[in-house]
Amino acid sequence: MIAEIDGVSVRFGDRTALDDVSVRAPAGTVVALVGGDGAGKSTLLRTVVGELAPTTGTVRAPRKNHIGFLAAGPGSWAALTVRQNLEFVGGIYGLRGTELDRRCDELIGRAGLADAADRTASALSGGMRRKLGAAMAMLHRPELLVMDEPSTGVDPVSRIDLWRMISEAAAEGAAVLMSTTYLDEANAPGTWWSSTPDGF
Numbered sequence: 001m002i003a004e005i006d007g008v009s010v011r012f013g014d015r016t017a018l019d020d021v022s023v024r025a026p027a028g029t030v031v032a033l034v035g036g037d038g039a040g041k042s043t044l045l046r047t048v049v050g051e052l053a054p055t056t057g058t059v060r061a062p063r064k065n066h067i068g069f070l071a072a073g074p075g076s077w078a079a080l081t082v083r084q085n086l087e088f089v090g091g092i093y094g095l096r097g098t099e100l101d102r103r104c105d106e107l108i109g110r111a112g113l114a115d116a117a118d119r120t121a122s123a124l125s126g127g128m129r130r131k132l133g134a135a136m137a138m139l140h141r142p143e144l145l146v147m148d149e150p151s152t153g154v155d156p157v158s159r160i161d162l163w164r165m166i167s168e169a170a171a172e173g174a175a176v177l178m179s180t181t182y183l184d185e186a187n188a189p190g191t192w193w194s195s196t197p198d199g200f
């Protein structure tokens, strides 16, 4: 098991954002968390990556440099081009030279961003920018890929690119833990999902 969340509760003052949640993320699998606005999806994902500490319960996950995280929001640097954003992240994780070039080309292709590779992130549509953020999160082949609503604001054609990127990361062995508001994504073959009407 790549990540195990056991009986996790998170409270902000007297507000309970998560109440006794348990989720497991096995290697090679996409686990989709479904819930309405405010259900606690972002809180759970931020707890898994170590940005928030659980009030009670335990989180077991790989060390930080084996996690890829696409947070809510743009997820890339506006002033850098698509390729520069990917190269920068690759550099942080120690990828260099042809290995880095190949990996960038591969993800630019999977994201359908070949024609936009030299455009700055600020000049991309919201959906293209989300796909770039996804590519940046998976560039270093993390054991655990955590994505907060990767497909929100992404058009139907780009959603197919995005879904292919996520499936291929799982096929390469990653455990993917993502939130989504789209039930079709949560029901895609090979995806486990987890939700209750009141959140998790």
Ligand SMILES: Nc1ncnc2c1ncn2[C@@H]1O[C@H](COP(=O)(O)OP(=O)(O)OP(=O)(O)O)[C@@H](O)[C@H]1O
Binding pocket: 012, 015, 016, 017, 035, 036, 037, 038, 039, 040, 041, 042, 043, 044
């Ligand atoms: N830092 C914080 N301080 C206080 N309350 C918070 C904080 N972060 C989240 N919450 C509250 O916790 C609950 C869960 O929020 P969270 O952002 O995890 O939901 P979500 O399922 O991701 O929803 P959305 O899709 O709207 O982002 C909400 O009621 C929210 O107001």
